[in-house]
Amino acid sequence: MLSRQQKNKGITFTLTSIIEGFLVILVVALLLWFSFNKIMEIHVTVEENLNERHSIILANALISNEKIAYIKDGKILRGVLDAEKLDELFIKKSDFLSDVKLLTNDVDLGISYPNSIIIVLVLDLEKCDNNDCDGWIVRLKSPLSLSGISLINFMDCLNSNIKVDVGTIFRFFLTTGGLWQPWDIDKCVKNNIPPSFKSFFNKNRITSQGFPILIKYNDTIHVGRIFVGLGEFI
Amino acid sequence: MQEDVWKGLAASDTIGILLVILTTVFFLVYILPTLFSTIIETLAKSSPENVARQVSSLISSSATSTFESRIEYFPGKDKEYKIEIFDRIVKVGIKSKLSYAEKTQSKKPILIDLYYRGDDVNTFIISKKFVGVSSYAFEATKK
Numbered sequence: 001m002l003s004r005q006q007k008n009k010g011i012t013f014t015l016t017s018i019i020e021g022f023l024v025i026l027v028v029a030l031l032l033w034f035s036f037n038k039i040m041e042i043h044v045t046v047e048e049n050l051n052e053r054h055s056i057i058l059a060n061a062l063i064s065n066e067k068i069a070y071i072k073d074g075k076i077l078r079g080v081l082d083a084e085k086l087d088e089l090f091i092k093k094s095d096f097l098s099d100v101k102l103l104t105n106d107v108d109l110g111i112s113y114p115n116s117i118i119i120v121l122v123l124d125l126e127k128c129d130n131n132d133c134d135g136w137i138v139r140l141k142s143p144l145s146l147s148g149i150s151l152i153n154f155m156d157c158l159n160s161n162i163k164v165d166v167g168t169i170f171r172f173f174l175t176t177g178g179l180w181q182p183w184d185i186d187k188c189v190k191n192n193i194p195p196s197f198k199s200f201f202n203k204n205r206i207t208s209q210g211f212p213i214l215i216k217y218n219d220t221i222h223v224g225r226i227f228v229g230l231g232e233f234i
Numbered sequence: 235m236q237e238d239v240w241k242g243l244a245a246s247d248t249i250g251i252l253l254v255i256l257t258t259v260f261f262l263v264y265i266l267p268t269l270f271s272t273i274i275e276t277l278a279k280s281s282p283e284n285v286a287r288q289v290s291s292l293i294s295s296s297a298t299s300t301f302e303s304r305i306e307y308f309p310g311k312d313k314e315y316k317i318e319i320f321d322r323i324v325k326v327g328i329k330s331k332l333s334y335a336e337k338t339q340s341k342k343p344i345l346i347d348l349y350y351r352g353d354d355v356n357t358f359i360i361s362k363k364f365v366g367v368s369s370y371a372f373e374a375t376k377k
Binding site: 014017018020021022024025028032036037038040041042043044045046053054057058060061063064065066069074075076077078110111112113114115116143145146147148153156157160161191232 | 247249250251253254257258261266273274277278281283284287291294295297298299300301320321322323325333334335336337338339340341343344345346347364365366367368
């Protein structure tokens, strides 16, 4: 009899400890729910060299652009540029070297990023003299888009991240005005301020080595390279 | 006889506590990080910042096509976006019910001239055709 009662006591103790354990789990779950709904915020910050990405995309688009690419039987030959079209639209590299002002005239090829300075250089690697190759150069027309200017995007980002809560009083002493968390400002800088603000022409692979192309003359085809230099306005 | 029963009680309690500790450790070490990484990954992929970058890159990349191309981009099932394309800019905002998701919008530049405005969409289709001249089309729908 005594033995059975004491055995039951044991079961009661075990149940109590299990219930206590579940209560602990419940408290943890409640804390998680509270943090998900009231405290936690997920910010997406992308760190990349946007100029490099844009240079690669633009160079890729240029080598299949109908205004400079060679067209045979109504089909664009991607990567083959037409020397006649280049003569018509671009400035000869030798002329440019004697008169840099020629680059003030921009050319509209129908493709270019807004709010940017874009220089395209095409070199004929089979017309070289002491490592100085013949070629063409041009400044692409870049439309001005006020809503796309980096500084306006940056201000928009700050504006959409304003926080007015109890924490404002504490943040006031840490950050400007206490309206933003430090990571909000960091995110807005990383996502909106172009890398060109730090270095105008980025020294990356696409601008230093370019893309391989072919240049189609009337009777012959030469090996060449296309280089795209791109810098966004702040 | 009594001593044996006390021993049994102590052992049962210890087993109970150990089970709770093991469950909590398993939750904190395995389930919680998995849950967090899934949430972060999903939100990062479907954030306006990422979607604007992807749409702008896909529109710009469609210009590399020499004949005809059609690109369909679907960032996520239960997501809804507001998209505007104007002045060679793509502007994307998200409609999210999650309190911890970012509510901001993002603007990214594109290479070509396109104009479009769409609300409550989650699928983006970019088409290009070359018949003497290049022509582009953009469409956004809800799946």
